[in-house]
Amino acid sequence: MVSYKELGLVNTREMFAKAMKGGYAIPAYNFNNMEQLQAIIQAVVETNSPVILQVSSGARKYANQTLLRYMAQGAVEYAKELGQPNPQICLHLDHGDTFELCKSCIELGFSSVMIDGSALPYDENVALTRKVVDYAHQFDVTVEGELGVLAGIEDDVQAETHTYTDPAQVEDFVKKTGVDSLAISIGTSHGAYKFTPAQCTRNEEGVLVPPPLRFDILEEVQRRIPGFPIVLHGSSSVPQDKVKIINANGGALKDSIGIPEEQLRKASKTNVCKVNIDSDGRLAMTAAIREVFVNKPAEFDPRKYLGPARDSLKELYKHKICDVLGSNDKL
Ligand code: G3H
Ligand code: 13P
Ligand code: ZN
Numbered sequence: 136m137v138s139y140k141e142l143g144l145v146n147t148r149e150m151f152a153k154a155m156k157g158g159y160a161i162p163a164y165n166f167n168n169m170e171q172l173q174a175i176i177q178a179v180v181e182t183n184s185p186v187i188l189q190v191s192s193g194a195r196k197y198a199n200q201t202l203l204r205y206m207a208q209g210a211v212e213y214a215k216e217l218g219q220p221n222p223q224i225c226l227h228l229d230h231g232d233t234f235e236l237c238k239s240c241i242e243l244g245f246s247s248v249m250i251d252g253s254a255l256p257y258d259e260n261v262a263l264t265r266k267v268v269d270y271a272h273q274f275d276v277t278v279e280g281e282l283g284v285l286a287g288i289e290d291d292v293q294a295e296t297h298t299y300t301d302p303a304q305v306e307d308f309v310k311k312t313g314v315d316s317l318a319i320s321i322g323t324s325h326g327a328y329k330f331t332p333a334q335c336t337r338n339e340e341g342v343l344v345p346p347p348l349r350f351d352i353l354e355e356v357q358r359r360i361p362g363f364p365i366v367l368h369g370s371s372s373v374p375q376d377k378v379k380i381i382n383a384n385g386g387a388l389k390d391s392i393g394i395p396e397e398q399l400r401k402a403s404k405t406n407v408c409k410v411n412i413d414s415d416g417r418l419a420m421t422a423a424i425r426e427v428f429v430n431k432p433a434e435f436d437p438r439k440y441l442g443p444a445r446d447s448l449k450e451l452y453k454h455k456i457c458d459v460l461g462s463n464d465k466l
Contacts, residue, residue: 138274139246143211144226146246146277150185151316151364151408159461160403163187163366164452165229165413167194169206170420170445176210176224177217178452182463185223187247187409190240191230204243223466227279229411237267241276249318253281257304264312272313279409282308283320285369287329297322302355309360316364316409319356321349323369323394327414330392345392348402357406364408371414372396372459374451377422384425396459403460410460416448423447 139146150161166172166188179186188210190203207226214222227247228240237248250267252260264280271278283300300319309317323329330345338344356365373393381388399410427440434440457463 136242136274137244139226139244139276142208142226142244143222143224144207144244144246145223146275147187147225147227147279147315147364147409148277150187150223150225153185153465154408154462155362155364155406157461157465158404159465160367160399160407160410161185161187161462162452162455162460163189163227163229163409163411164416165189165191165194165411166206167191167198167203170441171416171448172206172210173213174416174445174448175452176214178449178456179222179224180214180217180219181449182453182456183219183466184456184462185225185465186462187225187227189227189229189411189413190245191413192232194229200240201243204240204245208244219466221466231267234263234266234270237278238270241271241274245276247277247279247315249279249281251281251318253284253318253320257308261308261311264308264314268313268315277315278313279316279318279366280308280312280314281318281320281366281368283318285320285324287324287326287369297324299349299352300356302352302359305356306359309363316366317356317360318366318368319353321352321367322346323348323367325369325414327371327373327393327418328389328391329369329371329373329394332390332392335392343392344395348394348398350401353402353405353407361406363406365406366409366411367399367402367407368411370394370399370410371412371418372399374415374418377415377418380422381418381425384422384429386421386425399459400461410455412455415451415455419447419451420444
């Protein structure tokens with residue numbers, strides 16, 4: 136058993152309390168390789184901001200959970216080396232689906248876990264979440280639960296439509312489980328294909344605008360559990376400039392629209408304390424790599440295409456921090 140505290144990591148408790156008070160949200164960026172982690176750490180050091188590093192099941196299968204934990208430990212030292220004496224870095228299990236998985240991550244040094252029982256019947260979700268909370272809190276590890284099901288792809292689970300969070304359940308869920316934060320479903324979804332152009336309308340400038348997030352549900356949730364940290368999954372915005380670069384350089388992405396940054400900016404000022412972003416990073420990396428492959432076809436040193444991908448990722452992460460979530464200069 137390793138305590139995350141020995142690794143210099145932090146849980147989400149103080150991060151969320153400060154975010155709630157300050158009217159901003161913390162980015163939760165997924166990582167599964169070194170370049171992504173370097174980009175995240177460089178971005179948060181340069182913006183003097185806290186961050187949540189997320190490890191999904193896909194990441195665990197791809198990169199190995201132990202290796203990822205040591206990389207996160209290294210990330211704390213890397214941040215210090217880059218000039219941040221007191222980095223606020225949380226290592227979080229994204230979409231944990233069993234008690235055993237949450238327990239093994241806690242024992243390995245994770246400072247926060249998500250137990251996602253959102254697809255289970257309500258009582259089973261409550262019981263599973265309670266079990267994880269009881270274990271995690273012994274070690275001061277924070278726990279995120281979920282109510283409501285997002286549309287889209289989540290690891291191997293695909294839901295065709297949203298099951299929006301029922302605000303009438305949140306008070307009971309939070310009370311019975313003892314969770315530290317709650318992910319809710321208000322119209323965001325996982326992956327790069329959130330909305331088709333047919334689901335959108337055009338504004339005066341001709342830009343496609345998707346249906347707005349259900350801020351009415353968020354407000355009702357806030358009314359029922361005031362001051363309680365809320366999490367938004369599926370919050371990529373699918374930058375159209377990256378999609379264009381990918382498709383202009385041999386890619387074949389379908390038309391897709393993400394969550395407008397304006398909506399995320401608005402949500403960040405509310406009780407939403409954690410915003411999950413993965414797909415936008417994938418698009419930024421892919422765009423940069425495809426450009427190198429097309430413009431320099433003789434290049435075969437991975438550093439020559441992963442380097443530009445890392446630089447592009449860092450800019451994307453800094454943009455989210457400074458221009459969307461408002462978590463810059465909060466250390
Ligand atoms: O929740 C979804 C995240 O984007 C992680 O996806 O399991 O493919 O790494 P992944
Ligand atoms: P995106 O696919 O919108 O980036 O969402 C990521 C996520 O919610 C990870 O848990
Ligand atoms: Zn998610």
